[in-house]
Amino acid sequence: MSEKTANPAPLGLLGFGMTTVLLNFVHNVCLGPVDGMILGMGIFYGGLAQIIAGILEYKKGNTFGTTAFTSYGLFWLSFVVLNWLGTANVAAYHVWPFFGSVTPWSVSQEAFMAYFFMWGLFTFIMFFGTLKTNRALQFVFLSLAILFFLLAAKSALLAYTSIAPEDLELFTRIIGVEGIICGLSAFYLALAEILNEAHGKTVLPIGLVNQ
Numbered sequence: 015m016s017e018k019t020a021n022p023a024p025l026g027l028l029g030f031g032m033t034t035v036l037l038n039f040v041h042n043v044c045l046g047p048v049d050g051m052i053l054g055m056g057i058f059y060g061g062l063a064q065i066i067a068g069i070l071e072y073k074k075g076n077t078f079g080t081t082a083f084t085s086y087g088l089f090w091l092s093f094v095v096l097n098w099l100g101t102a103n104v105a106a107y108h109v110w111p112f113f114g115s116v117t118p119w120s121v122s123q124e125a126f127m128a129y130f131f132m133w134g135l136f137t138f139i140m141f142f143g144t145l146k147t148n149r150a151l152q153f154v155f156l157s158l159a160i161l162f163f164l165l166a167a168k169s170a171l172l173a174y175t176s177i178a179p180e181d182l183e184l185f186t187r188i189i190g191v192e193g194i195i196c197g198l199s200a201f202y203l204a205l206a207e208i209l210n211e212a213h214g215k216t217v218l219p220i221g222l223v224n225q
Contacts, residue, residue, distance in 0.1 A: 019074060021211065024204040026067030026083040027154075031200030033060030033090060034193055042190025045183065048097045060090035078143045089133060096121050096129070123173035127166050134162030149221025150203040157196035164189045 033055045040046045064087030071079030100121030141155040168185060171177050179186075206218035 019070075021207060022067040022070035022074075022083075023079060024207045026064045026071075026079075026087075027200045027204035027207075029059045029061075029063035029067070030086055030090075031197045031202075031204060034197030035201065036197075038190040038193030038197065042186050042193060044190075045186060053094050053097065056090040056094040061087050061094070063087070064090070078140075082140060085136070096126075123169045127169035127173055130162045130166035130169060134159050134166055137162055146223055148203075148223055150199065150206065151220070154196065154200045154203060157192065157199060161189065161193050161196050164192060 033052075036055055037048070037052050040052060041048050064083045066087075068080050068082070068084030068087060071083060099119040137155055138159040141152065141159055144152045144155050168182060168189065171182065171185075172179065202218065203220060206220045209217040210220075
């Protein structure tokens with residue numbers, strides 16, 4: 015006798031979507047610092063929730079879901095670490111593990127450029143795995159790939175030109191708007207999967223692809 019298992023995808027999508035919206039609204043649209051709220055969301059909802067979803071997808075035999083959710087969960091954890099161990103202002107406040115006023119683990123713009131580019135490349139390749147699923151998931155992955163490439167381009171401009179961060183304010187806000195759209199698309203897909211299953215009919219369309 016087999017028992018029906020729940021769909022873990024909405025958990026992973028909500029973890030990704032909500033954290034992405036909050037980060038891009040605060041950090042890229044309002045141009046505020048990456049603060050404790052974002053780092054907390056990155057650790058627990060963006061990070062751990064997606065990893066849990068990925069493990070549950072593994073138990074269902076879904077290779078794509080396992081790879082996507084665990085990878086992006088670990089992305090959020092790595093992003094938190096980069097903004098904790100890699101920024102001088104955190105070290106200046108003597109936050110653990112700092113005992114001085116400087117950090118030996120500073121992250122350069124060149125490093126961020128490579129970081130975002132590789133995540134963009136990974137996401138773009140993963141996009142092709144969505145072509146037989148639904149249009150909503152396709153939009154999530156394509157918009158996310160664009161977001162990573164835009165972030166990589168911003169880091170490249172800061173690394174290899176004399177442009178200052180304040181000179182890229184408009185570009186940064188555009189990145190933020192694109193990131194919010196990406197996050198909201200994941201949020202929508204998660205709620206659609208929850209409500210459609212709960213009601214046994216299409217409440218929110220996701221654009222299923224005809225096999």
